[in-house]
Amino acid sequence: MTETILLFLRLFYEFFKTGLFAVGGGMATIPFLYNMADATGWFTRIDVDNMIAVGESTPGPIGVNMATYVGYITGSTAGGTPFAVLGAVVATLGLITPSIIVILIIASFLKSFRDNRYVDSAFYGLRPASTGLIAAAGLSVVVSNLFYADALAQGFSLAVCNWKGWILAIALWILTNKVKQTKKLHPILFILASAVVGILLGM
C-alpha cells in the first residue's frame, strides 16, 4: 500500500517537473519522457515513441495526451484498470499544475511580464535550448527506428540501416515538406498511412 502511494506521489512529482521545465509546448515534453523512462523504468523509450504517435492522432493537446498515456501505463503496474485510470489522472494533474500556478501569477502583471528585459533575455537562451532538447530526442527516435541499434553499436555499415524505414521516412518528408497538395494535411493522415505501410511491409 505504502509502495503504491509512493508510486503515485513520484508520478505526480515527475510530471510536475516536466510541466515546470518543458518550454515550448507538447513536443518539448519528449526529452523529459525519455529521461523519465531511463530514470524510473516505468516504461521504455519505445513506449515513448508509440505515445508520440497516439498523442498526435487523438483529440486533445499532444503533451496532455502523452502524460495521460504514461500515467495510465505506470498506474497499471500497481494493479488493475482503476489504478491505471488514477495514474492517468495523477500524471495529467502533475503536468498542468505548474502551468496553472505560473500563468495565474503572470496574469496578475501581464504587461510588465512581456516587456521585462530579464524575462526576454532568459527566453533568448531558452528557445534554442528547448529546440536542442527536442532535436536530441528526435535523433534518438531516428537511431532506434531507422537503424538496428544493437548492430549500429558495433560500427556503421549499410547493413545496420532499416531500409524500409528510410524509404518510408524520405517519402513522408517529401510529402510533408515539398508537395503542395499534401504538406498542409493533418499529421493524423500520415500516421494512419504509415501504420498501413508498416503492416503491409512487416516493419
Place this chain on the structure above:
Amino acid sequence: MNIYPDLFLTFAKVGVMTFGGGYAMLPILQREVVENKGWATEEELTDYFAIGQCTPGIIAVNTATFIGQKNRGVPGGIIATLGLVFPSLVIISLLAGVITTFSHLAWVNHAFGGIRVCVCVLILNAVVKLFKKAVIDAPTMIIFLAVALGSYFLTFLSPVVFVLAAAIAGILLKNLGVKKS
C-alpha cells in the same frame, strides 16, 4: 447558465476538437471563445497564445488558464484548464487499455513500426520550424548545439539542467555582453 459549467464544457469542446495541440487549437479557440462566447478579444487571444508559448508547460493549457482567469479569477482558470484536459483523460484511458490488450499481435507491432518512422519525420519537421525562430545568431546556435549534443550523449543529466543553464546563459549574454546594440 452558470459560468463555471459553461467554462468547463466549452474548453472540453476545444479539447475534443484539437488534434496535436499548439497552433491547431488557435482557429478553434477563435471560434468558440472569441466569436461564440466573447470571453476574450482576438488581440487578447493572440497575446495569451504568445505568452503560452514562451512560458513553461503545454501551450493549450496555458491559454485555457489565461482565459478562465480573465473571466472568473483563479477558480475560472482552474476550471477552464480541467475542462480542456478532461476529454484527453477519457479518450486516452480507453485507448491505452485497448492498445495494451492488443499489443502482442504481430500486425499491431508492424503498424507501430510504421508509425514510429512517421514520428521521426514529425519531430524533424517540428525541430526545423522551432529552429528558424529560436536560432537567430551565433550565441543561440552555440546554445542549440551544446544542448542537443549534451542531452543526446549525457543521458544521465536531466533536461532541467540544460533548461536552467540556458536561461542563465540568455540573461548573461543579453545583459552583461558587449552592449553594441
